[in-house]
Amino acid sequence: MRLYEHEAKKIFNSVGLKTPRQIGLIRTPADLNNLEISFPAMLKAMTLIGGRGKAGGIRKVNNMTEARTAAGEILDMTIKGYPVEAALVEQAVSERAAFYAGITTNPATFNVILMASAEGGVNIEQVALENPEAILRKEFPDNAMEMKEPDALEFARFLIRGFGDDRDLAAKLKTLIAGLYSAYQKFDCRIAEINPVIVTAEGDAIAADAKIVLDDNALYRQKTLMDMIGIAEARHDVSELTRDEARARDAGFTYVDLLHEDAPKDPDKLYVGLVPGGAGYGIFSIDETVNIGDWFFDGRVVPVNFMDSGGGPSQAGVAEMFHLLMDKEIVDIIITSRFGGISSCDVFIKGLIQCFRDRFRRGDRIVPVYGRMVGTDLPSAKTFLERAKRETPDQLKDMTIIVGNQKIMADVIREGIVLGFERMETKGAGR
Amino acid sequence: MERIPVHKGMLCHLIRYSRPDLVGTIERTGQIQSIVVGLGRQGMKHAGLMRDFGTTVTAGIAPDRGGQRIHEIIPVYDSVSECLRENPDIACASIWRHYTTARDAALEIIEAGIPIVVLITEFIPRRDVRDILHAARKRNIVLIGGNTPGIIFPPEGIKIGMLPDVFYPEEPAPRKAGPSGVTVISRSGAILYHMSEGLASAGIAQNAVLGVGGDGVIGSTFRQLVPMAMEYEHTDLVVIAGEIGGSQEELLAQDIQANPAQYPKPMIALISGAHAPEGKTMGHAGAIVSPGQEYGTFQSKKKALEEAGVPVVNSQYDLIRVAKEKLVNKTYFQVSSYYEAMRRKWETPPAKPEWGTIITKIEPNNISISGYRLDEIILNASLLETAHLLVKTELPSDEILLQHNRTAVNAACQPAPDIERIEGEDVSQTLAKCFLSDRALAGFSRSGTDGPVNKTVYALGRFARYLAGILGHENVLDQAGPDTSFTSVIYGALTGERDTDPDRTRLIEAMITASVDHGVTPPSAQATLIAASARSSYEMSVAVGVGAITDVHGGAGSKAAGFFRQCVSKSSAEKIDLETATRLTVEDCMRQGRRIEGLGHRVHTQDPRRDVLWNLSESFGLAGPCVKISKLITGIFHQVRAIHLPINVDGVIGAIVADLGLPEDLAKVLFIFGRVAGLSAHYFEEIASQAPMRSISFAEAVYKGRKDRSFPK
């Protein structure tokens, strides 16, 4: 979960890092009237997407008139498709020097890595590319909770190489670096970054910007942090959840809409809902559907969603996965694969059948389901399926589940698509 | 299918990287031992599935559950170190603990030096994973996961994890596995299955299938595992299944270019996520495509791998096509036999429900306890040794036996509880009341690893005391001291005689031992099990078992003793031989519609306890006319009724009791005495190995204990 700048600054403050005085958050230019602003001040667009600086989302203002104009412009902006909804007002600081300091987990070694550069306030990736010696990197394979003092001092000295022997500043930077590291570990961050660290004319080292991305897996043990920033549960990154994404989250599984919520339906195309198994196959089944559509059906097949239906869902959870897709007008057919490892075929088939029976009873729209189940608890699942088909043939007439891996899944998807087009034609003919 | 020797397989090859010292043991024993750490729903379930697949699951680990058993026979330890003390050769561990406890569990396993650690748990915080990684690297452990479905080795028939049984090894001869094939390594579980089945559908075998885990920070990555797999001589091709997010695929590509010598074999990469929208989280924490990164996207991975000479595919069809190209002229097995094997799986009816006991095996004419035949036990072991065997599945050492003797004698020396006998009540009812009113027994702890056996021994000692009380022999126990043998205490309590006659003592103990157990189906054992299942106390559970021993169950001995005596007095009164007297008595009984007790058995046609008791009584010179009649009665009964009813253990005990000149009632008392040991064992087994309040179907019980073995001399 990514934090907004003002939230990240609160977190940094809590471990003793200095930041510019935070004046307030505004949602409309009129909100400026409620703040005690001393100029010069900074106005910053509060977004979770990068690139707001380039887009003009950061302004320095010297008086109220400038502030009003800037606020109006910033709050009207859309950055990379995401409208700006709030702006932060903070004290502008005098700048003697600007550095970069950031910590993350190195995706290559999986060690904590701290990076610092005397070239701050600029794109650090650019610096890394063009001037690698300007960056000091150090990994911390022991994953200690606090940084050792000599390491912090080494970074501080590196940053002020060009400043002569400024012990006071070195000490301040050492504290800042050690604090950044400490925050990274203590708050279970994935990224903790300050760009720029500003050395003020008065000789203070302060975090003029702040970026924190938290590890969602660790949020359960970060109650203090959540309280500090005043939220109760994880927030979605960047964009808001769509209606169905939120519905899935409430039901306890991951679901992503691949199409815009009110995307128009092309009558020539087949829209496929996917209940695929674990997240990995969830991604891959989208590829398979598109590829098979391109190779055998002139590109007339559109996958509708990503879903993670693995991890051992309950029977009610499985039913809800199918309900969600059947409630979507755009879906023509649902293709499903249950390759039971941790998840049981037994629970899967019971959930699926429950969905069909519920909808039949309520007279809800039923979308054909085509798929296959293999793996854990298959024998009992098969027995259940056969009995259910005998007992409620009408309810289940639109459900085809192949038992066992009699054919590979790519063939099953292909057959499911064929069936989908057949249904589309009969429906079309009926109209 | 006949599997390859485990030391020739890929798993042993991986173990060698970390613990070459274990390889010798693996080769010698033909086994790779593993443990299951975390026994929640999934850990429990998959411990059984792993074992059914062929994995040697030596133990389960769950704090506070030490001493229990899962799937009836797999022992549970509180900690890994306790497990290793008794099983030092554990080579693999799978972790099934929740993400809040997985770190500590993993660190404990790694510190213990177990070379292959499979971390199933999903959603472990990254900081915790880094701690785990740090420890694993320090000790050179092959860490797989987290968020992995595990690893499976079809040629050896071993899996560590939850992978379903859908993979297929090389089959050089029908129903015989070979080690060659493709090694499949994947970040996602389900992709692993789909890739492997795609290959199998084209006749391509998998010699190992490894799930590295779907998270962003994991143990072994492609870069570590691909060279290891290629080094294994029987790997012909490596297929990796990667996906968007992270940089493993790019790093692998770099390494292939930097160290080509480590990658001597062909490889294919399947990458998924070509059509994933940017910036959306796709469940796998690793699969976030952040705009503007030079790694992590489908394109960056495809480009890097192709530049390193690795063909990249994005569909099952393409994978199969390219794999076939790479493996021209290779046949691993007949596709039809693969589909046949798979069909057998999906057509198997659900398994018949059953549950296990490891105490006593009952077969027609054979009873054995933990693999030892009961007749040998009767001949060679004391009651306390037998009780220890029942509860602990092994015989005690001399030292432990001495301790047990002291415990039991001490128990017999404490005063009996004050209970009131109701006029004419069955002795089993009196004994049950004793159990329920005994402060000393209730206060004796049963916790700790040896708690169950100590409690059982103590209860047997108390039982001697109750009997002494009921029979009016309590004063005999006054002279017992720490060095008295429990056997002589039993004798004194039962007979009231101070001077123990060794042969009579031995014979009485043999009859008690003969009665210790008859599996889970006798009514007394059923009563105890039902109470134990509801988690009634030990005292309550044993008491209801004892209370179920009545005239119809376990009480026949006393009636038989009376019958034999009747025959003997008829013989002397009417001066006719024993055989004639017996026949006339039987005919009398038939006329009056009375049953002859001690005949017939629902399982045995020749009761396995019969001969050993007869022989003992004869060899001690203690057999008299009643034993003689007991040997003739089956034949005589047949002459009268034309029905063949073999004598059973109750009949034999009744005859011996009668010949020893003891009260007839004592036959039943001896039976109950012995059965207290068996009921204790069933009580402790139930609470250690079964969930509370299960519905018990006694006909579904299956013996799963030690195989037959001969009694140590």
Ligand SMILES: CC(C)(COP(=O)(O)OP(=O)(O)OC[C@H]1O[C@@H](n2cnc3c(N)ncnc32)[C@H](O)[C@@H]1OP(=O)(O)O)[C@@H](O)C(=O)NCCC(=O)NCCS
């Ligand atoms: C590790 C995992 C399998 C455990 O799931 P599970 O077996 O269903 O776990 P349970 O719900 O039975 O128990 C979870 C915990 O709650 C504890 N618990 C349950 N009820 C409790 C109670 N009343 N009081 C206290 N603790 C309790 C259990 O002791 C257990 O603790 P532990 O894990 O520290 O031993 C699961 O958390 C997980 O990670 N699943 C995903 C695995 C996966 O999909 N991997 C990748 C495949 S590609």
